[in-house]
Amino acid sequence: MTIKKILIVAGTHGNEINPIWAFNQLKKEQNNFDKDIEYKYIIGNPLAYEKGSRYIDSDLNRSFNSNNQNINNNKNNYEINRANFLVQRYGINGEDPCQIAIDLHTTTSNMGTSIVIYGRRIKDFCLASLLQNKFGLPIYLHEQDKRQTGFLVEAWPCGLVLEIGPVAQNYYDSKIINRFLIIISSLREEINKLKNNLIALPKTLIVHVHQGSIDYPRTKNGDINGLIHPERMNKDWKLTKKGDPLFLDIEGNTLRYLGQDIIWPVFIGEVAYKEKNIAMSFTKKEVICSSNEWVDQFFKS
Ligand SMILES: [Zn+2]
Known part of the structure; x- marks a missing residue:
């Protein structure tokens, strides 16, 4: 893959405003790292951003699913039209083609700075391993969940999400903005170094593989009937085993994790996932060995 343009998207969710601030700052800077690679900075959902809403x-x-049968039935859906526009404009076969997409998000969960990749694409592994190597960032590998599909970066041959939190929606936080600035600047640097054979990939990549999500406990009427347990709050990426508390219901009962496998929960209590009936997602740790082919594929094929 000859990398000529890299698309940086912020505001895919209109109420995640810190990455937009960060990229507006970056846009002003010259790209001193690599004159051969152009970075394009685009607001994913400008109308939602203007209104301060998520969408x-x-x-x-969740609107980039080329197999989505509903697309033709949704001519008036703003986001479906916006997704189609972004792919037609900046997709790999678009008018202004970008080979890589980086999608910047924030979360209300205590995830710290993390990377999300979708499925097991070698080019994504290559890119993610550069950042894990430099900063030790955790990687959430999202795969095989039919309830959650159509992610933006999947519409490009290579791409990842940078997810940083905790921060409230529509709230500017300079610490969060700084983290975006550091990561994006480093990403540009690392891609340039890799291209010029100045760095090697780490031998292994550690990923947290998506296993599924669980909802809050609910009453028969569907109302939420349990809080994230005080011992589980803010414990994203922390090992959880059978018997550990997950929720505290309105009667004061503790609901515990009953699975046999050790898991690492993420997106604990994410505000935006309430409407998706997700209280947290479970992951399992996996070590993937890197290979020189990753770099070959990244730049050559
Ligand atoms: Zn988001």
Whole structure:
């Protein structure tokens, strides 16, 4: 893959405003790292950003499913039209083609700075391993969940999400903005170094593989009937085993994790996932060995 342009998207969710601030700052800077690679900075969902809402009609970051049968039935859906526009314009076969997409998000969960990749694409592994190597960032590998599909970066041959939190929606936080600035600047640097054979990939990549999500406990009427347990709050990426508390219901009962496998929960209590009936997602740790082919594929094929 000859990398000529890299698309940096912020505001795919209109109420995640810190990455937009960060990229507006970056846009002003010259790209001193690599004159051969152009970086394009685009607001994913400008109308939702203007209104301070996550989306207008539906979640833009679930609207990039080319197999989505509903696309033709949704001519008036703003996000479906916006997704189609972004792919037609900046997709690999678009008018202004970008080979890589980086999608910047924030979360209300205590995830710290993390990377999300979708499925097991070698080019994504290559890119993610550069950042894990430099900063030790955790990687959430999202795969095989039919309830959650159509993510933006999947519409490009290579791409990842940078997810940083905790921060409230529509709230500017300079610490969060700084983290985006550091990571994006480093990403540009690392890609340039890799291209010029100045760095090697780490031998292994540690990923947290998506196993599924669980909902809050609910009453028969569907109302939420349990809080994230005080011992589980803010414990994203922390090992959880059978018997550990997950929720505290309105009667004061503790609901515990009953699975046999050790898991690492993420997106604990994420505000935006309430509407998706997700209280947290479970992951399992996996070590993937890197290979020189990753770099070959990244730049050559
Ligand atoms: Zn988001």
